[in-house]
Amino acid sequence: MTTIGALLDRYALEVIPAKAAASQESNRYAFKQLRPAFGEMPLTPFPPKLVYKYVDKRSAKIAAHREVEVLSHAFTKAVEWGLIDRHPFKGEVRLKGEKSRSRYVEDWEVEEAMKVKPMRKRGSVRAIQAYIVIKLMTGISQGDLLRLQPKRDFRADGIHVLRHKTKNSSGKATIYEWTPELQQAVDIALAARPVDIAPWLFCTRTGDGYINEETGKPEGWKSMWARFMGRVLAETAVKERFTEHDLRAKVASDADTLERARALLSHVDDRITRRVYRRKPERVTPLNRPFRVGSNDTGGSE
Template identity: 60%
Template sequence: MIRKRNSENRGLPDRWRYTHKAYYYQVPPGREAQWDGRKTFRLGKTLPEAYKTWAARLDNQIGVRTIGDLLDRYALEVVPTKAVSTHEQQAIWIRQLRKVFGCMALTSMKPVLVYRYVDQRSKKKTEIITDEKTGKERKKITGGPTTALREKELLSHAFTKAVAWGYIDQHPFKGELELEGAGHRDRYIEDWEVVEVLAMASRRKKGSVLAIQAYIRIKLMTGMARSDLLRLEQGKHIKDDGIHVQRHKTAESSGKRTVYKWTPELRAAYQMALFVRPALSSFLFCNRFGEGYINEEDGKASGWDSMWQRFMARVLAETKVSESFTEHDLRAKCASDAKTLEHARALLAHADARTTEAIYRRRPEEVTPLKGIA
């Protein structure tokens, strides 16, 4: 019977494990000489560092014959180039794809197999997971339409790389599939809902409620993404002429920079954010220790997520707002309320206005009826 991996190791490549605050590789028997004679080789403290070390050791020469081999190289070379916050999720998707297609030859992939995979993975399933440390059981929902499509997209990109790397001459299913998308979210936050949320009383003069209210004010005026807003620092981003931002998500690709010029309303929201901080810090939004909320090692903001969930629970319990909203919904409201599509695109720092139009412009279109016949 195959032993289940510990929760902290699930989604990692085969023979990897996370222990003692670092990633290690369990060297296959007989290959110790290639790994300094060690049976267990330390790869690095962070996931990107571990991938880099592994790539250097293997010298990027992975014999790709099966889809599993292809996914291994994809995990080694492509995943580390993406946002750190996506690494864990992509590792899980790769593990799931490898379970189904891993042993297949690259040339055996057919469109019909992808159709079947998406069909099966689109069905949500409830699994009982037992925590190996505590012995407690919990339910976990796996699969679903969005998960199926994301895994299909990763598999497709892996085959695109297979063509670029010279393993196959043609992508086996690109342009051959007609799958329905999961659909874009269309929640539009009404102005009265914003008023309700910003008027909600705080139990303290400083703290999470007031910090999130200041955050919402800035977000509605600028449309900044969470990863950028939570990284704002005095001097580095806050300057005399405005707030300077280079989108973290596209810093390595487009490198686009935006300056949000000061207005009386934006400056007032900024001053509010400064005043309600629980500690002195270079960060505009910080925890009680003065630390920023983004963990740069994994890209997550767990402390902020918890604050947001508690805040939203209070909103639904204490105001007239009956439907919760997300930070993406706030970003979408900013784009929707901009007078022109180009202004909305510039606020959100999108390279292509089509993304802004398709996903973030959610305000219902107002149409004047024609005159009736007398």
């Protein structure tokens, strides 16, 4: 194997199929952009300046950054596969990334969202309210929360979740232990289902799950969430929309330690937890020093 194009071919064959559907789609789109620029180039040498030139030429900077991330991972796999000795630009390139979202959802905003009155006992409002409460207790990602199946995932010691993103790797399951509050929220979610015998904790009117496994997208849930947030803004004191991702960030921000935040969100390490999800200002206690202002004051003028 001598070209980047050949490396991308192997990556597409061996790595992409193990990813979630949405990631597969975005990776294949990235390849369509990367191949014309790099496909005919040899694996080495690969000067880091080529990455800067690639991003500079693209008008869609955020998309270009995602594409570079895919290319970088392909080079990481090239090292693993013994094709090259070292990654040519890892740690050598510093791209100006887009700003991380900083929206922090206050407790009172959640309380206001809980005031939206459902039109019926079963249905979208009650389901979304239960979803929000479960989310704020556990931090489970949208994809994993919408894939929960009580008969499979609810056990005596808690809710067992193996992140969908890591099912094809060595990722370990996270067990969210039962508490009275979590059990109550789950019971409300079960009672809100339009179809009692559906296998999913959250289901459509026909009893199907919300995730389309071919695309990895939560079909139907997005529009239902948008309608709910419209009512929140119209009927409560909340003035700014918040997203499902903002709620996940609230979990990480409210956790007493970074390690607990990482564990709740089931991240492999705490870098993404700290950079993207911990949105509260960091609080620090000043050092205790023996010095006192004016301790040598003699009473004279300066």
